[in-house]
Amino acid sequence: MPNNWKIYNLFDFIDINPRMKFNSKEEYSFVEMKDLDPNNRTVLPSNIKKLKGGAKFQNGDTLFARITPCLQNGKICQVQGLKNNEGFGSTEFLVFRGKENISDNDFVYYLSREPFVRQFAEANMIGTSGRQRIAKEAFKNLELDLPPLPEQKAIASILSAIDDKIENNLATNKTLEDMAMALYKHWFVDFGPFKDGEFVDSELGLIPKGWGISILGDFVNHQKGFAFKSKWYQDNGKLVVRISDTTHNSINVESCNKISTELALKHIAYSLNTDDVIIATVGSWPPNYSSVVGKVVRVPKTAEGGLLNQNAVRLKMDIDNEQHQGLLYCILKNSRFLNYIVNSAQGSASQASIKLVDIFNYPIPFGGVEIIKEFSKLIQSNIAEQNALILENQTLTKLRDTLLPKLISGEVHLKAFRTQVENVIART
Secondary structure, three states, rough: OOOOOEEEEEEHHHHOOOOOOOOOEEEEEEEOHHHHOOOEEEEEEOOEEOOOEEEEEOOOOOEOOOOOOOOOOEEEEOOOOOHHHHEEEEEOOEEEEOOOOOOHHHHHHHHHHHHHHHHHHOHHHHHHOOOOOOHHHHHHHHEEEEEOOOHHHHHHHHHHHHHHHHHHHHHHHHHHHHHHHHHHHHOOOOOOHHHOOOOOOOOOOEEOOOOOOHHHHHHHEEEEEEEHHHHHOOOOOOEEOHHHEEEEOOOOOOOOOEEEEEHHHHHHHHHHOOEEEEEEEEEOOOOOOOOEOOOOEOOOHHHOOEEEOEEEEEEEEEEEEEEEHHHHHHHHHHHHHHHHHHHHHHEOOEOOOOOHHHHHEEEEEOHHHHHHHHHHHHHHHHHHHHHHHHHHHHHHHHHHHHHHHHHHHHOOOOHHHHHHHHHOOOOO
16 A cells, blocks of 8 residues: 555545435436446436435436445446536435545545445345345445545546546447438438339338338348356356346447356357347336347447347348348337337336247338348448447456556556556547
8 A cells, every 4th residue: 555545434435425405396307227327437317306305416426326236237327417416316326425625526436436345335235135235334344545635536537538538439339320320210211312203102101112011020030049057157258148238239248247168169059240139038118227128239349259148139131142230220229110119019017028020020111122232331331430439448448447446456556557548548
């Protein structure tokens, strides 16, 4: 431990669930548990509501999920974008805030993500199986060697620079996807490029004359996921991709479990390739949860060779002996398909399911192979750029996660890594 560092009880270093006064007649920004993405540093409010109880916080506070499995899944984010700098949210949040002249808010966020702190929280959860929680009082038993305020800010600035780049890449990726989806709608919903021609009635409404209505199953092949056993999981080997490992449009490889290469070879039929499209066949009703039936993601290069777990299906679109995964992704992400799936799904709100036959019977407008090829060429550059940004973020995430415990524990000095971080960010 550096000479100027000090041993703190975490309760003395962080203000946990700080007191705040709210007016019950006013509306405030509201943050739900589902708003927190373990891959993002920040979380924004999803609604405006009148106060009805729950955790209270202000911009810059850290929301720390205290309940299983949200804590284990890494739902820890720094809240921003609150109306009038104040908001409230789930009762299952612990709120962490820096103490004046003692701790920095940004450093507090990174400290809460430090593996030792998270492991301590998980080890001290209490309650019945499946509904265990960490109480704020448990942190009175956690002592850590921590730096003075100026060094906290310096550490946080290095880690924040990496996170800023990651979030910028995510925003760019979202823009690229929105552009591809808008182009798909223009071509295959509004039929903009063909508006000067004649239109005829169909089961999907007016379509260009000469077009027909096909079903998705005419063009796709599939592979169901396999029920990999948890007892097979180990620290090294091939990834096992579960729906819970997927994000908005990709796969979080850092959260994936692994099995041995030997076992993976026995289940090679379930291996994934870059740009494969995955759809969840079991889950909760959208859009309320992260693991939802009908959730669609593309496989990034970082998950190449991973194995698909149960409750999901891998789809490939083959037309005229060419793959058209970009088009397939757009078809399945379009709101018309989502509405179709919601109406086709069976089961309860917490455990809905869809049948493969319903996916295959989904009607799509088809104007010929050449139109498909032309559209695929138009969105190919978007896909390539998205894939490159996902690879960049994996590099940046590994760097951040390697640095975080080393910097916060004092194992390494700031100067040793500041230049390295700046160089990596400049290259990506």
